[in-house]
Every structure is written in structure tokens, then in C-alpha cells.
Amino acid sequence: MKIIRASESYDIVVIGGGNAALCSAITAAEAGATVLILEAAPKAYRGGNSRHTRNFRCMHSEPLGPLIESYSEDEYFNDLMKVTNGETDQGLARMVIRQSEECMPWMERHGVRFQPSLSGTLSLARTNAFFLGGGKALINAYYRTAENLGVDVKYDASVTHLEVDDGEVLYLDYIQREQSFRLSPKAVVVASGGFQADTDWLARAWGPAAKNFLIRGTPYNRGVVLDDLLRQGLEQVGDPTQCHAVAIDGRSPKYDGGIVTRLDCVPFSIVVNKDAERFYDEGEDVWPKRYAIWGRLIAAQPEQIGYAIIDAESLELFMPSVFPPIKADTIEDLAIKMDLPAQKLRATVDKFNASCGDTSGFRPTELDGVSTSGLKPPKTNWARPIIEAPFYGYSLRTGVTFTYLGLKVDENAQCSVGNRPVSNLWAAGETMAGSILGQGYLAGFGMTIGTVFGRIAGKEAAKYAN
């Protein structure tokens, strides 16, 4: 394909069109730079995974906007350390946490609006600020702000290559409408997310099981730029098997199913694999603390599928999800409808029911200790027999949220090759989040990282370009 030299010239090209990209484009434009955003998705799907988000985690010393009480740096930091098993760059993490507080007013100034914590998410009312209308409303506001600042945006513009030579990006190539273009901006910000939408890449890391994973967010985060840069020796962080994955409704679309495919029924169910056998304690902990491990648990089962079975008693104990459950009057009929071995499922349910004891202490919203006895694996909370017809079932599959393999950056969001910085290359958002946390995840931290590092990258790139 012939490469056309683009006639426009920009100080800064931002690769990607999600939260991190927009935060850096806006910051750079406000610092006086001319900025171009190259977004791989068409306009209707702009905004990457950010369009699926609902909140960001924000430190605050007193009530702030919709956030109640306070959330200190140390508490925030400890929450993070708990979920990452210590796989955290403490310096960068603390920096992000500290800067999260000033993010909220910055976001408001640039058009983002907040709302009180959504119904069903009261546990986050103190720590996470919810975007009014969700992530797409945030993205829309940022695009408006950016365009008012004179930032140009090209949609359907997928970056294929950055030429890095002797510690400097010389030019970059992108494809738009089957035509290849070349640009030589003064500086580049990479904010093009992880690689989770490239299931071949996932399969290389995970084995063929990954082909059965569903991708919760955008199909456009295929890691093209990440791969291109890592091949050229840029400093990398994290390993490709680390990803955030949850158990979602097995009937969800392959891509972009987003928040509505989440299933909160597991603690009140028994979960079996396709051989109708249980494989893990469904009641180990409250759901928000456990939902991220179920992605991996399901991934380890044959054909990467699971089935949650509940009875009529439990149907209203969790948030409704996008698809109605499969319903039947007997366990056997339910098994047939869900393609499970009927006698086997009957036996599994009977065995579970027989091991349930006194259920008078059942409390759906707390660890109630109502557990099975003599069952393997046990169910240690909310173990109530499944006896009340009709019976309901949901299929479960692994839904990948994002991957951790990424570009290593310093506190200025700058990338490096060998031991020295690339003079005109910065990275922000998911694509460098591995620099801060290598595993585990804290709800709302992704948007915080993207906002903090997006702003830093924009500022540094503009400083360089001026």
C-alpha cells in the first residue's frame, strides 16, 4: 500500500480515543499545543472501554461532590495493596491516589457531571464518584471540550506503526478508509488501551481456552501499537497472562457487552460445570470481593463454561441482569434446557441440599456463616437448599475486562527504551496501568489512572512540543 504523507502538521498526536487519550489531548491543547486524536473506532463506538465505565475512585479528606465522609490516602493505598497482593509500584500508586482528589474538580470543569452512587452500589458511595449518565456521557463531554479547544479528531483511524529510532519517535503510520498515512508530530501520547480484543494474542498467552472468552469492552483494543512498540524494544511491564476477568452471562455478545452482562447470583446459587459438578465455594465472600476470581475459575473448567442454579426463593436477592434466566419446574427439566446431564445435576443438587443445615440465620447482605457440612467443596455462606420451584439457571463465561501487559513509564508518564527515556513518547491509561499494579484490581482505579496519567502525559508532551 502506498503511504501518503499527511499534509497537516501537529505538535502532538494522541493515539486512542478513550478517557486517557482525551485527558491528555485536553491538557495539551490548553497548554497551547496543536493536537490530533487518532481513534481506531468509528464515531458511534468512540471511547474504548471508557464508554462502559461508571465511576472513578477518588481520595478525599471531606465530603466532595457526591462522595460522602472521607477516604484517606492511606486507606485507599491499603485497599489497593490488599487486592494486588503487594504487586504494586508504591511510589506511582501513591502519586495517583494523591492526585485523584484534584481530578474531580478538573473533570467537572471539563464537562463531566456526577451523580450519587447508583442504586445497588451503596457500598461504593464513599470511595467512588459516579458519572452522571455513565462513561459514554463522560466521553461525550470530553470530546466537546476537546473540539472547542481546537483538537482535531479522526475516527476510523487505526495507528499501525511508530518508528522509534535512537530514543525518538520519528513518525507514525495510520490507516483510515483503507488508505495509509504518515505523520511526523513533535510528540506522541499512546493511550490505546490493552490487547484483550485480540483473542489470538490472548490464546498465545492462555492457551486455546482463551478462544472461548468473551471481551466485555471494545473490540478495538487489539494491542497493535503496544505490540509494535514492544517489538522495538520499549520497556515493558506485566506479563501477558495477567488480565482482569469476571464471570458474566454466557449468552453475552462476544464484544462490548459491558456492565449489563454481569451476574450477581453466584453467592445464592450452586455453580456447576458442564458435567454438572460443583468446583468451588460459591459463598466464600461477599460478591464484590469475589466476582473477579470467578472469571479464572470458569476459565479452568471444561469448555470454559459454568452454570449457576438457584431456586425461586433466591431470585430477587441480586440485581437483575440483561437476559432473563432459564426457568423450569424441575431440576431435571432445567438441566435439559441448559444442556446439562439431568441425572447428574439432580444428584449434585440433592447432595448439596442434604448437606445444608439450619438456615434460620440466612442473611443475604452479610457473611452469615450458613454453610454446608461434609460437602466438598463446601459452601461456607448462604448455603440454603435449592428446593423451591420454579428453578432458574444462568450460564457463565469468562469475560475479560482488560489486560495488564503494557508499557513501562516513569512518574512523568514517559516511555523508555533500554535505560533511557524516549524523548518524545508518553503513555497513559490501560496501556501503562501495569506500571502501577501488576495484578488484581480495585473498582474505579482504571479511570483514576487514566485521568491522572492522561493529564501528566498531556502536560509533559506539550512542554516538550513548545
Next chain:
Amino acid sequence: MLIDTKEEARRQSEICNACRYCEGYCSVFPSLHSNREFSDGDIIQLANLCHNCRGCYYACQYTAPHEFDLNLPAALAEVRQDSWEAFAYPRFVATHFQKNGMAIALATSLCFAALFVLTQWLGRGNGEGFYAFMSHDLMVVIFAPAFVLPLASLIVSLRRYWLAVDGTRIELSHLHDALRAAANMHNLAGGHGEGCNFEDEDRFTQARRVAHQLVLYGFLLCFASTSSGTILHYAFDLSAPYGLFSLPKLLGVPGGLMLTWGAVWLFRLKLKADPNLGSMAARNGEFGFIALLGFVAASGIVLYIVGQTAWMPLALATHLGAVLAFFLLTPYTKMVHGIYRFAALVRDAQRKTDSNSP
């Protein structure tokens, strides 16, 4: 038809119920989230609560080309439209006017012609001013039924609505809440008070909210003007024409100007807005209705201006014709949205009190 639009709105509501991102935009979402399943009545109530501000469309990550194909403003608009037709009395009249601007224009012309004929040959009174051309008694004979019959029809419709949405006994606090929400168009404010997404895709503007309130308050002023005239006529034996500083004029002139201005503004906004986010079927009828509303007001102002000239009889017949058509068509045009909206707000106030009590 009716079944299909509700089915589609139900499908979308179930997705919203699993998502909840739009909870802060308007009253529809808190009401939606209080259900797990949606009866037909629930869907009708949601549809009539929706003010078509479109916030939830532009904020939605599931709009086409996504396979979930969310377009809640349009889905609810279609249900709303169908519900107004279904509850109208007599039903067949609504079928003709709700979706048909031409029919509205035709009815208006007929009313005008009829009044023109009446003023020319029948009605000559010996009164002063307007009444020289149409006696007060004749006006009453024509307009009293034109006011009372639609009112009776609206009462039937309201009752049908209330039964469909399982409304309960209305208390003063419910009315108070509903009035407050209607008075400042709370549901067109976008949750953050910055308005709605009607003019320019996802940009929030106050235009529609302000234009609508110009129409609403303009209309109320005009209505108050007519009422005050009636009171002056019967109680104080003071009959038209009234001077500029009389109550009917002090209320009517600003009211007429506001109504005209608001109607023209709404018409233009509607031209700019994406038709795919409203009821496509009713679009034509809605334009017809706004035009009629604007015409009622504008012809009133013209009448005031040419009142002392030879044009007066023509202007009078035009204005009264438009007013007559407006009243007669009230139960069968977009005008009816006012009472359903209000009923929905009252019902929503009931839901909130119910869910707050233990």
C-alpha cells in the same frame, strides 16, 4: 401495534434495569429500577413520565449499531403515543388526529369557515366591538360545549390511565410534588440542571425547557385572560372590548406573545432534533399541533392589532376558528400530553411515598 411497542419498550427497560447508568437523568429511571418485571401498566407509566429529553440516548453505550439497539426515548415515545390513542374518548377520533398534521389543519379550516359564515350571516348582534359581529350569546352557545365536551372526554381518558397504571388514592402531597416537577420542567433539566439534548446531539441546552415553559405559561396567561373576561362579563357586567390596562389584556397580551414565541421556537427546535429519537409515527401530528398552538396565539395578537379596523371580522373569525379547533381537538392531539404527564408525575409521587414507608 400496541402490543409490539410495549414489548420493545419492555425489552429495553430490562437492559436499563441491569445497567442503571442513567439513573440521575430523570424520574423514569428510579421508577424503572423499582421494578423487576414490567407489566403493561408499568411500561405505560414509564412512557408518560418520559419527557423525551434524550439524555439517556446520547449517554447510552448500547445504541445502534450495537446489537442491543437501545433507543429508550423513541421506544417510550411510541408507547406513549399508542397509550394516548388507546385511552382517548372516543377512540377513533384520536386515531385521526394524533398522527396527522393535515387533519388538524383541515379541522381548523373548517372551524374557521363555520365561524366566518356564522359571523357573516347569523350572529350579528347589536353589541359593541366584537359583539357587533358575533353576539356574546352565540359565542357562548358555540364555545361552552367546545370547552365542556373535551373536558368530559379528558376525564374519561384520565380515568382510563389511572386504572391502567394502578393509581391509588391521591393525596395533597402527591399533587404538590407533581406540580413542582411540572412547574420547572425538572425532567427536562438533565439531572444536573443544564437542560436536555434536543438541539445539537449530546450538547445540553436549556432551549427546549425554556421554549416549553414559554408555551406553558403563555397558555396559562391566555387562559387566565379569557377567564377573567368571562368573570368581568358575568359578575361585573363589564363586556369587551377591554382597554390595554384591563385584566384580560394585561394577562392576554404577554401570554399571547409568549405563546407565539414559544411555539415558533419549539417548532424550530423540533426541526433540528433527530426524528429517530421520537415517535416517527406522530411527528407529523406534533408539528401540526405546535403550528395550531402558535396560530391560536398569533391570530389573537393580530386580532388585538386590527381590532379597530375593517379587518376585524375576518381576524375575529380566524382567531375564534383556531381557538374552537384547538379546544375541540385537545383530547386528540399532543395537547393531551399535559394531563398524562401530570397524572404520571402524581403516580410517581405515590410510588416514592410508597417506597419510603416501611
